[in-house]
Amino acid sequence: MRLAELSARSGLSIATIKYYLRVGLVPPGTMQSSTWASYYDSHLRRLRLVRALTDVAGLSLEEVRRVVDAVDASGSDHQARGAAQWPLSPALAREPSAASVERVEELLSRHSWELATNSPHRRTLAAALDTLEVLDFVATDEVLDAYAQALEAVAEIEVARVAAEAEPIVAAERLVVGTLLYEPVLLTLRRMAHEAVSARP
Amino acid sequence: MRLAELSARSGLSIATIKYYLRVGLVPPGTMQSSTWASYYDSHLRRLRLVRALTDVAGLSLEEVRRVVDAVDASGSDHQARGAAQWPLSPALAREPSAASVERVEELLSRHSWELATNSPHRRTLAAALDTLEVLDFVATDEVLDAYAQALEAVAEIEVARVAAEAEPIVAAERLVVGTLLYEPVLLTLRRMAHEAVSARP
DSSP states (O other), X not given: OXXXXXXXXHTOOHHHHHHHHHTTSSOOOEESSSXXXXXXXXXXXXXXXXXXXXXXXXXXXXXXXXHHHHHHHHTTOTGGGGGGGGGGSOOOSSOXXXXXXXXXXXXHHHTTOOOOTTOTHHHHHHXXXXXXXXXXXXXXXXXXXXXXXXXXXHXXXXXXXXXXXXXXXXXXXXXXHHHHHTHHHHHHHHHHHHHHHHHOO | OOHHHHHHHHTOOHHHHHHHHHHTSSOOOEESSSSOEEOOHHHHHHHHHHHIIIIISOOOHHHHHHHHHHHHHHTTOTGGGGGGXXXXXXXXXXXXXXXXXXXXXXXHHHTTOOOOTTOTHHHHHHHHHHHHHHTTOOOOHHHHHHHHHHHHHHHHHHHHXXXXXXXXXXXXXXXXXXXXXXXXXHHHHHHHHHHHHHHOO
């Protein structure tokens, strides 16, 4: 398809698409002459990914680039797919305490979750546990285990759904975007559950 | 206790506390003379609540005020406790579609969740479903039901924990702050679960 059609189908202006092409967030099209290039469904998908990451997840273009690079790197590797989400982990203001890092390892071990040694989620969770402790809201193992068990059940459904995608790169894209897009749903359902459970006699 | 001790124990400067007193986020102390007032544990708790809402949850002072007012209003009423979280629901850019509103009602009905008719979470969830549909990530009932079931199990533990608090106002405070503070834990555990499940052979 030509640039105009890509713009119409992605909902992004031609100027925006040209900008994304220039900074490399979207791979170049195939030059058909010196004046125009053709684009494919893969370009459309990539534009939708960038749009979801900026508009819905509120990521900066620098953060989007890291996610996109991770998706590309993980493309054909089933195990690396989880790593595509690493760039979503926030930068930490300070190093987590050794005690919280240890609690995270014990949690992973209790649930037989095998994460890469350098997965940033370990430190993110440990830092969150530190914050809770400072604010006198210590997370007990009982609560953490309940969360972990509940979320594993959900993750199994979500991962199975994207695994049905024929192309590995599409699966990686959908897992990353799905993780972000479903966060508001998850948080709202949690508040609903609190209200419903609180209202019971 | 005097203002200086309140400052030391809350970790907030005297100037900040005076500002919160002036705008009414914290109730006044008991005047002991024309120059000093005494403060109680309830003041300390309220300051910690305001601090958690601003620093950790990133709320504006206007949003903090709405949460604090809701906590005060819900104080002694078990059923109204869930309503203390209503101010956390974001303002919507547009009205949700009738179809999504209907899907939310069906979901509530399937799980026997009795929410107040005017609970803002209904519209928040419906709007989130609309966004997912526009971006071609339609949330199936299977996924929504898995989330709802998982989160109900967690909410039961969380509500039972705060219900053990002797004072209803403390329970309301802890439920609201706990909801906010545990959101990063929940989202990080979800990403961990995705990585762990993706890595399985």
